[in-house]
Amino acid sequence: MEQISPAGSARDALLRAANEELIEKGHAAVSLRAVARRAGVSHAAPAHFFGDRAGMLTAVATEGFAALSRALEDAARHATDSGRPVLEALGRGYVDFGLEHPALMELMFRRSELNPDDAGLIEAQRSALGCIRAAVADLAGADADPDAEEWSLVSWAVVHGLVSLVHEGVLARVSENDPDAAADLARRLVAVYGEGLASIARR
Amino acid sequence: MEQISPAGSARDALLRAANEELIEKGHAAVSLRAVARRAGVSHAAPAHFFGDRAGMLTAVATEGFAALSRALEDAARHATDSGRPVLEALGRGYVDFGLEHPALMELMFRRSELNPDDAGLIEAQRSALGCIRAAVADLAGADADPDAEEWSLVSWAVVHGLVSLVHEGVLARVSENDPDAAADLARRLVAVYGEGLASIARR
DNA sequence: ATCTCGACTTGACGCTGTCAAGCGATTCGG
DNA sequence: CCGAATCGCTTGACAGCGTCAAGTCGAGAT
Numbered sequence: 001m002e003q004i005s006p007a008g009s010a011r012d013a014l015l016r017a018a019n020e021e022l023i024e025k026g027h028a029a030v031s032l033r034a035v036a037r038r039a040g041v042s043h044a045a046p047a048h049f050f051g052d053r054a055g056m057l058t059a060v061a062t063e064g065f066a067a068l069s070r071a072l073e074d075a076a077r078h079a080t081d082s083g084r085p086v087l088e089a090l091g092r093g094y095v096d097f098g099l100e101h102p103a104l105m106e107l108m109f110r111r112s113e114l115n116p117d118d119a120g121l122i123e124a125q126r127s128a129l130g131c132i133r134a135a136v137a138d139l140a141g142a143d144a145d146p147d148a149e150e151w152s153l154v155s156w157a158v159v160h161g162l163v164s165l166v167h168e169g170v171l172a173r174v175s176e177n178d179p180d181a182a183a184d185l186a187r188r189l190v191a192v193y194g195e196g197l198a199s200i201a202r203r
Numbered sequence: 204m205e206q207i208s209p210a211g212s213a214r215d216a217l218l219r220a221a222n223e224e225l226i227e228k229g230h231a232a233v234s235l236r237a238v239a240r241r242a243g244v245s246h247a248a249p250a251h252f253f254g255d256r257a258g259m260l261t262a263v264a265t266e267g268f269a270a271l272s273r274a275l276e277d278a279a280r281h282a283t284d285s286g287r288p289v290l291e292a293l294g295r296g297y298v299d300f301g302l303e304h305p306a307l308m309e310l311m312f313r314r315s316e317l318n319p320d321d322a323g324l325i326e327a328q329r330s331a332l333g334c335i336r337a338a339v340a341d342l343a344g345a346d347a348d349p350d351a352e353e354w355s356l357v358s359w360a361v362v363h364g365l366v367s368l369v370h371e372g373v374l375a376r377v378s379e380n381d382p383d384a385a386a387d388l389a390r391r392l393v394a395v396y397g398e399g400l401a402s403i404a405r406r
Numbered sequence: 407a408t409c410t411c412g413a414c415t416t417g418a419c420g421c422t423g424t425c426a427a428g429c430g431a432t433t434c435g436g
Numbered sequence: 437c438c439g440a441a442t443c444g445c446t447t448g449a450c451a452g453c454g455t456c457a458a459g460t461c462g463a464g465a466t
Contacts (some may be wrong), residue, residue, distance in 0.1 A: 010444075031422065042446045044424085049444090053423065109371045112231050116372055125373065151393045153377065157392065158357060160362025168312045169319055170328065174356065189360065192353045194323050200399050213414080234453060245415045247455085252413090256454065408466085414463075415460075422453070 007065035011049045013039040018046075018060050019104075027107040031058065057114045064101070068108070072098045072131040078190030087135045093160045095190050098163030099183050106167055109160075122142045132156050139201055151197065153164070158193050162186040214252045216242040221263050221349045222307075230310040235259065260316045267304070274300045275334040290338045291397035294362045297335070298393055302365030302386050305320030309364075309370055312363075333361050335368070342404055354400065361396050365389040 018036040032046040032053055039045070050056035062142045075093030079086045098105040107113065114121065136152030163186070165171045172182040220241035224233045235249040235256055242248070253259035278296030282289045301308040310316065317324065339355030366389070368374045375385040 023277050026315055033422065045445060047424070083246075109367070109373070111371045112229055122376065125376065129377070131374075141382060145318070147395065150392060151399075152397075153374070153388070154392050155369060155394050156359060157364030159364070160368060161360030162365050164312070165360060165363060168314045170312070170332075171356070173325065173328065174332070185356070189357050193357050194348065196354075196399070196403050200402060236453065248414060250455070427452075
């Protein structure tokens with residue numbers, strides 16, 4: 001192996017290689033052996049560290065959820081700082097993240113490719129969802145609106161659905177077959193929905 | 204081969220076998236060879252008819268979109284017949300279809316596993332989307348609301364996102380970890396969204 | 407009667423995930 | 437200080453996979 005190996009770095013190298021493979025080839029084409037080759041280790045090394053393919057992808061997806069949480073927190077903070085509506089910024093942040101990291105975002109929700117019961121994964125998921133939940137509860141006001149929980153889930157479904165539809169190339173088909181236009185359309189729809197929701201909230 | 208073969212039936216048998224494999228094992232686990240075994244033909248027969256794996260799955264997905272269109276049309280017809288709001292019935296129909304045929308619904312939107320440029324597939328997709336579009340345009344009234352198109356897409360995103368979140372098992376995690384509860388929750392959220400949208404429409 | 411063509415089959419290739427076994431260095435108990 | 441156990445990783449094998457090239461064989465056209 002031509003690389004200097006500061007102890008325990010093989011695992012990190014594998015994780016980095018897995019991320020690169022994911023970005024370049026998409027989640028379906030990530031193979032243990034290709035990742036091992038890229039990291040410069042034997043073909044069975046990934047299984048040694050992660051158990052199996054699902055284990056390796058779960059590790060990648062968990063990092064992805066952590067990154068999503070950070071992105072959402074940043075979006076919320078910037079919005080409050082500049083006095084803009086938080087929920088819309090959050091939705092925008094979710095969609096932006098999904099559009100910037102398509103392969104990762106798809107992997108993160110591909111239950112069948114992960115170990116869905118992995119504790120770290122679940123924790124990271126909850127943390128990401130918590131951001132949206134808090135924002136909707138906030139928007140509903142301190143009067144403990146019983147619908148707040150439901151609308152936070154609907155809002156999640158909107159942004160998640162938009163990201164999915166862009167990834168799946170269906171929105172592109174709707175709008176002039178241009179993928180960039182589809183992304184713009186998705187962001188515009190977030191704004192449309194945000195305004196609608198706000199108008200309901202203030203009754 | 205032990206089965207009587209009315210001419211050209213091998214293709215049909217393969218398609219049927221592919222559907223069964225899909226339902227039993229999920230889209231990721233559908234293999235050309237397993238489908239061939241189930242249909243009682245040689246391991247290369249599927250490729251002969253469908254070109255490759257993506258071609259076979261595209262054929263299955265195209266049938267799926269046709270079935271979805273039928274389900275949506277039925278839902279719309281029943282709603283108009285009984286004077287209930289069409290859009291909500293449509294959303295409900297979309298979600299019900301997705302929850303009743305999870306593996307199929309996931310496959311239908313798994314761009315990387317299909318031939319996304321297949322003419323038949325695109326046509327079937329457009330037809331299904333057309334149902335939602337028409338209903339939203341209808342709800343917006345004959346006054347050619349310029350937002351109608353956008354809200355139809357948002358509505359699509361809502362129901363699509365809900366189905367995705369249930370499939371991915373994330374909604375189940377939100378609601379007591381019970382998959383049935385997640386399905387019920389999804390249906391309730393469709394109703395919540397439908398009411399909200401209606402309240403916006405009537406200003 | 408031959409030619410062709412479509413519907414398959416047969417056999418091979420390289421790639422995949424997974425598993426059992428091995429190997430060298432480090433750590434640790436006696 | 438020495439043997440044993442553990443860790444990190446490799447080697448080698450296995451079956452299943454998608455795909456491709458070549459072959460078989462019957463039916464319909466010339």
